Amino acid sequence: MNSFIKANPIRCIGCRTCLISCVVAHEGKRIFEIDPDGYNFNPRLFMVKTARVSAPVHCRHCENPACKASCTSGAIFVKDNVVLVDTKKCIGCKNCVIACPFGAVEIVETAEVQNDGSPRKIANKCDLCVGVADSPSCVKVCPTEALALVTDGDLSQSVADKRRNAAAAAAV
Amino acid sequence: MAKNSVKEIQTTCCYCGTGCQLLFTVDQAANKILDVHPVWGRTNEGTACLKGWYGWDYLNDPQILTKRLREPMIRKNGRKSPLEVVSWDEAIKFVADNFKRIKEKWGPDSFLGAASARGPGNEAGYITQKFTRAVMGTNNIDHCARICHAASVAGSRQTIGEGAMSLSIPEIEDAEVIFNIGYNAAASHPIVARRIVKAKEKGAFIICADPRITETARISDLHLQLKGGSNVALVNSLANVIISEDLIDHEFVKAHTKGFDEFWEVVKEYTPEYAATITGLSAEDIRFTARKYASSKHSVILWGMGITQFSQGVETVKCCCSLAMLTGNFGRPSCGTGPVRGQNNVQGTCDMGDLPDVYPGYQSVTDPEIQAKFEKAWGVKLSNKAGIQLTRVPEFVIHEKDPAKRIHAYYITGEDPAQSDPDLEEIRETLDQVDFVVVQDIFWNKTAEHADAILPATAWGEHDGCYTSSDRGFQRIRKVLEGQGNILPDWEITCRIATAMGYPMHYNNTEEIWNEMIDLCPKFTGATYEKMERQGSVQWPCWDKGPGDKGTMFLHKDGRFATPDGIGILKTSPYHPPTEVENKEFPLALCTVREVGHYSVRTMTGNCRMLRNLEDEPGWVEMSPEDCAELGLREGEIVKVLSKRGSVYTRCKPTERVKPGAVYMTYQWWIGACNELTISSLDPSSRTPEYKYCAARVEKIKDQAWAKQEVAHIYEDIRSRMHIVKEEVLA
Ligand code: SF4
Ligand code: SF4
Numbered sequence: 076m077n078s079f080i081k082a083n084p085i086r087c088i089g090c091r092t093c094l095i096s097c098v099v100a101h102e103g104k105r106i107f108e109i110d111p112d113g114y115n116f117n118p119r120l121f122m123v124k125t126a127r128v129s130a131p132v133h134c135r136h137c138e139n140p141a142c143k144a145s146c147t148s149g150a151i152f153v154k155d156n157v158v159l160v161d162t163k164k165c166i167g168c169k170n171c172v173i174a175c176p177f178g179a180v181e182i183v184e185t186a187e188v189q190n191d192g193s194p195r196k197i198a199n200k201c202d203l204c205v206g207v208a209d210s211p212s213c214v215k216v217c218p219t220e221a222l223a224l225v226t227d228g229d230l231s232q233s234v235a236d237k238r239r240n241a242a243a244a245a246a247v
Numbered sequence: 248m249a250k251n252s253v254k255e256i257q258t259t260c261c262y263c264g265t266g267c268q269l270l271f272t273v274d275q276a277a278n279k280i281l282d283v284h285p286v287w288g289r290t291n292e293g294t295a296c297l298k299g300w301y302g303w304d305y306l307n308d309p310q311i312l313t314k315r316l317r318e319p320m321i322r323k324n325g326r327k328s329p330l331e332v333v334s335w336d337e338a339i340k341f342v343a344d345n346f347k348r349i350k351e352k353w354g355p356d357s358f359l360g361a362a363s364a365r366g367p368g369n370e371a372g373y374i375t376q377k378f379t380r381a382v383m384g385t386n387n388i389d390h391c392a393r394i395c396h397a398a399s400v401a402g403s404r405q406t407i408g409e410g411a412m413s414l415s416i417p418e419i420e421d422a423e424v425i426f427n428i429g430y431n432a433a434a435s436h437p438i439v440a441r442r443i444v445k446a447k448e449k450g451a452f453i454i455c456a457d458p459r460i461t462e463t464a465r466i467s468d469l470h471l472q473l474k475g476g477s478n479v480a481l482v483n484s485l486a487n488v489i490i491s492e493d494l495i496d497h498e499f500v501k502a503h504t505k506g507f508d509e510f511w512e513v514v515k516e517y518t519p520e521y522a523a524t525i526t527g528l529s530a531e532d533i534r535f536t537a538r539k540y541a542s543s544k545h546s547v548i549l550w551g552m553g554i555t556q557f558s559q560g561v562e563t564v565k566c567c568c569s570l571a572m573l574t575g576n577f578g579r580p581s582c583g584t585g586p587v588r589g590q591n592n593v594q595g596t597c598d599m600g601d602l603p604d605v606y607p608g609y610q611s612v613t614d615p616e617i618q619a620k621f622e623k624a625w626g627v628k629l630s631n632k633a634g635i636q637l638t639r640v641p642e643f644v645i646h647e648k649d650p651a652k653r654i655h656a657y658y659i660t661g662e663d664p665a666q667s668d669p670d671l672e673e674i675r676e677t678l679d680q681v682d683f684v685v686v687q688d689i690f691w692n693k694t695a696e697h698a699d700a701i702l703p704a705t706a707w708g709e710h711d712g713c714y715t716s717s718d719r720g721f722q723r724i725r726k727v728l729e730g731q732g733n734i735l736p737d738w739e740i741t742c743r744i745a746t747a748m749g750y751p752m753h754y755n756n757t758e759e760i761w762n763e764m765i766d767l768c769p770k771f772t773g774a775t776y777e778k779m780e781r782q783g784s785v786q787w788p789c790w791d792k793g794p795g796d797k798g799t800m801f802l803h804k805d806g807r808f809a810t811p812d813g814i815g816i817l818k819t820s821p822y823h824p825p826t827e828v829e830n831k832e833f834p835l836a837l838c839t840v841r842e843v844g845h846y847s848v849r850t851m852t853g854n855c856r857m858l859r860n861l862e863d864e865p866g867w868v869e870m871s872p873e874d875c876a877e878l879g880l881r882e883g884e885i886v887k888v889l890s891k892r893g894s895v896y897t898r899c900k901p902t903e904r905v906k907p908g909a910v911y912m913t914y915q916w917w918i919g920a921c922n923e924l925t926i927s928s929l930d931p932s933s934r935t936p937e938y939k940y941c942a943a944r945v946e947k948i949k950d951q952a953w954a955k956q957e958v959a960h961i962y963e964d965i966r967s968r969m970h971i972v973k974e975e976v977l978a
Contacts, residue, residue: 085447088433088440088462090843092297095857099301104282107304107856111311116860126460126903218294219441 076227077138077156078203080120080211082130086221089129093213093222094118100204100212117183119201120213130221131213134158134179134201142171142180142200150198156227157203165197172198252276257286259714259722261366261707262298262846264588265416265438266716267291268783269299271708271727278729280306289784290416290716296437297844297861298852305690305854306708306728312853312917313691313969316703317732330701335733335743342700343747345683346383349656355384355630359654361637362390362601363661363737364593365847366689367704368712368724370757371737372592372599373607373764375660378741379634381625382750386612386634387654390601391662392593393636397933398555399586400597402564406816407572408809410609411594413583413802414547415718415786420445421581423543426536427455428567429478429553429939433462434841436587436717443549454536456481457553458838459869459911460904471536473526475836475909476825476940478554481533482566483819484522486514488537489573495541496575503806503815504572510817517822525822541574549585556839556938558826558928566819573817577803588717590847591707595715598771598787599764603634608768624767627750636934638668641677641927655682660737661704663848665693667914669925669936670892687740690850691969693917704737705730706851712757713779719799720784721774774798825940826928833890833942835874835910839921842866842913849915865958866916867900868945874908875901878947885954887946888912890924896958897921899945910943918961 097118099106106114120131136158143151143158150164151171160171162185171180179201184194203224204211214222223229252275260267268288272281283303285295308315319338320330333341349357360379362372372390379388392400400410407413419425419442432440440462447453447466455467456478464470473481489495490511500507519530526533540546548571554563568584576582588594600607610617613631622629635643635654643654657678668674678684678697686698689706709730713723735743738760742752754760758776765771773789773796786798808815829836844861845852852858868888870880880886880899887894888910897912897919905911912921926941948954 085466086444088437088444090296090433090437090440091861092300092437095297095301095861098860099857107280108307111309111856111859116857124902124904127465129462129465216300218296218437219444 076230077136077153077158078224078226079136080133080201080203080214081223081225082133083221083223084128084130086219087130088219088221089122089124090218091122092216092218093120093131094122096212096216100208113186115184115186117199119199121178132177132179135177136203141174141176145170145174155205157205159202159205160198160200162197167196167198253281256725256727258708258725258727259591260295260299261591261851262302263436264591264594264717265290265436266591266714266720266722266784267295267299267438268722269295273727280727288722289720290718291438294438294441298846298858301857302852302855303708304856305851306706308731309854309856310971311856311859312966313850314971315690315732316688316701317734319703319733320701322699326699335735338700338702339743339747342685342702343744345699346656346658346744347748349683350383353651353653353655356387356634357653357655358383358385359387359389359635359637359640359657361657361659361662361664362388362596362599364390364392364590364596365661366707367661367737368592368710368714368757369595369599369721370712370760370764371660371741372596372601373760374738374741374752376600376607377625377752378745380606380621380629381627382745382748384630386603386630386632388601388634389603389637390596391590391667392597392602393638393934395552395589395935396555396586396593397636398560398935399550399564401933402561403568403584403586405561406565406568406818407577407584407803408815409802410586410597411802412585412587412718413577414581414585415720415800416442416716418581418801419443419547419549419585420449421545422446422451422547423545424540424547425451425453426540426546426548427453427463427467428482428548428550429457429555430549430551430587431457431461431463431553431841432549432587434843435551435589437843439587452539454539458906458909469532469536471528471532472906473528475838476557477526477822478557478563479559479566479820480517480522480525480822481528482563482570483514483517483822484519484533485537485540485570486510486566486573486819487517487522488519488534489541489570490514492538494538495573499575499806500573503808504817505814506817510569510819513819513821540570544576544579545581546571546574546576547582547585549587551587552589553939555586555935557940558931558937559820559823560935561933562820568815569817569819572815578801578806580801583801583803592714594717594719595713598715603636606767607764608770610768621767624763637664638927638929638934638936641673644677644680645673657681657683658685658687659694660687660741661689663688663692663694663850665697666848666917666920666922669922669938670927671920671922672893673927687737690854692848692850696968702740703732703734704740705734710736710757713761713776716784719786721779721787722784723776723779826937827891827926827941829908829942833944835908835943835945837888837890837921837924837941837943838909838911839914839925839938840911842915845913845915847915849917853915864916864918864962865895865897866913866919868897868919869900869902869905869911870945871905871907871909872901872903874910874945875899878945880945880947885948885951885958887948888921888924888943889946890941890943892926893923895919895921895923896954896961910945914938917965918958
């Protein structure tokens with residue numbers, strides 16, 4: 076099963092430390108030294124606040140990803156249980172943005188400049204920090220532990236617990 | 248890079264009063280921060296918010312919003328003449344001569360000192376008030392607690408004798424009932440909000456009284472979405488129910504309090520039905536709240552500026568303290584009162600006596616014995632007349648006709664009244680009319696534009712010392728980097744001015760200052776540097792230097808209050824409406840609030856790359872979707888917000904978290920500066936301004952392209968006034 080990050084809206088205080096940590100993890104520590112206007116601030120998770128909910132939305136790393144199915148350039152692929160975007164292949168067609176039912180993908184400007192002088196734009200989404208940090212960075216920094224990386228084992232455990240509770244309730 | 252030049256240094260966060268512990272990895276040879284992460288501390292348990300994690304790169308002077316001050320500067324040829332870079336000797340002499348001249352001509356009370364509740368730390372705070380009292384000879388010393396929690400200090404002192412949090416931050420999570428009123432922990436103190444979340448998970452019942460749906464309101468068991476400015480009516484009615492339904496802790500009230508009859512005289516009128524007409528709540532919710540609150544011996548009241556920044560702030564605080572007394576909720580863990588201080592060292596700056604009526608350690612300036620003690624220690628005659636509060640400076644400058652009674656010199660360390668005080672137009676006029684203004688700070692700010700002398704100081708991270716967290720915990724701060732440029736620690740600058748004025752003040756380090764202070768303050772005597780080092784945090788009172796006295800977790804043990812006779816006083820007042828209410832021309836109620844990623848006047852956080860990227864100028868005005876629809880406004884659109892006092896541009900943010908008729912703005916934006924709009928009416932006893940209520944209007948701007956350009960122009964203009972040259976940034 077693919078892993079994914081789950082937010083607990085009772086714990087989330089909407090502080091967006093997670094959003095910054097995402098940018099820092101992907102840009103590297105140099106971000107604190109370079110020209111303040113010399114990089115793009117593109118968190119891969121999105122803060123949602125309604126009257127009743129505060130929680131960041133991440134890519135679900137679906138088992139049959141709609142984004143992957145819709146990708147025209149073959150840029151979206153699954154590796155080691157993570158849905159990833161090959162930024163070199165991405166042509167910014169936005170199919171994935173439309174296809175994703177969670178709004179977890181967006182098209183962002185990169186620091187790369189194209190022939191016509193405009194910035195290259197590509198799809199951006201949560202990559203579970205594969206290759207950039209030991210654990211997903213947002214999970215690590217969240218001050219209220221509102222975020223958790225859910226893996227195969229965690230999910231079956233929680234489902235087993237729920238089934239046990241359901242059975243116990245039915246037995247009464 | 249030489250390997251041994253890399254060091255790990257632990258210090259206390261410079262932003263909010265939680266006092267999180269941060270560990271810096273520094274390359275000392277390169278004078279460069281390599282890494283920062285939170286580590287275990289009494290209040291933060293290894294966590295930090297976005298400011299702690301990512302709010303330090305302003306130290307490198309990235310010149311985003313404004314520029315670090317690097318050289319002393321003075322206006323040699325009088326007002327309006329250009330600021331010129333001079334040597335420290337010349338700057339100190341200039342300031343000392345002017346202070347002396349003004350003192351001789353107009354007397355000591357023509358001077359007012361504003362201490363810093365931010366980076367400089369407790370030792371610098373002690374020096375600032377010592378300078379004001381011993382050198383200038385006046386008690387005109389104050390700091391920004393006046394504009395945030397002075398009402399908590401005044402209201403608590405009048406009832407329970409002590410203005411600080413009675414419980415400590417970790418105790419919050421073990422409360423059974425949390426009554427959270429006018430306090431938005433998620434935005435002000437994320438790491439305190441964490442304790443509220445934990446309390447909820449541990450089964451606490453949370454009642455949140457707030458006109459907005461804050462994060463705490465969102466997870467609360469009951470949200471009392473009361474009308475802004477009706478706090479006193481609500482708390483009075485809670486007392487009314489507690490008394491009329493006999494939910495009182497009779498034993499506690501009898502043994503430890505007085506004033507019950509007078510108290511009842513006031514609150515008996517505030518039946519839930521009557522309070523419902525003022526607050527807009529239901530009488531049933533009010534009854535339920537009172538019963539729930541009184542049902543537990545671990546009930547905690549948390550409050551913030553949502554009750555203090557009203558002209559009835561002190562009254563509300565008094566009644567909150569009374570609620571806790573009526574129900575016997577004092578003197579044990581996880582109960583009591585929690586006025587959670589905003590900035591990192593507001594508690595400390597109060598502790599250090601940067602207040603017009605008390606010496607360090609809350610010792611009254613009008614008590615002859617105390618006066619004699621300080622006179623002996625400092626070797627000078629001291630004034631026994633309480634000083635004036637900094638919010639009254641306009642009154643003593645532009646509104647005072649008799650020059651002999653005016654303020655003529657204003658020494659401002661690490662504060663920016665031209666951004667943080669209400670009614671900025673009036674403040675600017677005031678600053679221009681004071682004969683001599685000294686700004687001692689780390690960044691160019693809006694007040695610096697009015698200064699006659701600019702004294703550049705080291706920032707947090709560039710000097711040693713200690714702060715007091717909001718729950719009375721003294722914690723060390725340590726030098727992480729060497730300050731760049733011709734800058735000095737605040738305490739050293741002030742000592743040099745004192746010495747130049749003929750009162751030698753010399754210390755080799757902050758520990759020497761600290762030791763002088765603790766020996767003069769019985770409540771703090773035990774809190775030595777050594778003990779702070781060993782324990783990490785020492786909560787006052789800590790009376791004894793021996794290792795046995797580890798400090799005090801919660802106050803008022805066994806119901807003994809900090810009043811002179813140890814008895815608490817039940818007190819409150821009748822409700823009256825805010826000073827300026829909505830009207831035809833200005834139909835909306837404007838309230839100022841906080842933005843989680845920015846602190847104070849934003850000179851620090853506005854110059855941190857990540858925090859700036861998360862939220863930037865011109866800020867937002869939060870409005871209800873209904874009000875937006877009526878004006879035809881969409882999210883992100885630039886709008887004009889106006890009050891009787893001025894107008895600003897900001898962006899519109901429709902949100903269901905806000906009720907129709909109310910609008911909210913954060914006060915740290917430089918373009919969307921809501922203090923252009925706020926009113927300077929003050930609470931009569933604490934002199935805290937009514938930031939939380941004034942009448943305003945929002946106007947749609949048809950030509951958005953023009954509006955965007957206009958905002959961009961204003962921004963560039965501010966940046967150039969703050970000495971940022973665009974090319975320089977790019978180079
Ligand atoms: S860091 Fe945690 S609490 Fe803050 S917004 Fe992200 S998930 Fe929510
Ligand atoms: S700002 Fe407050 S909560 Fe955030 S890290 Fe600093 S002390 Fe902790």
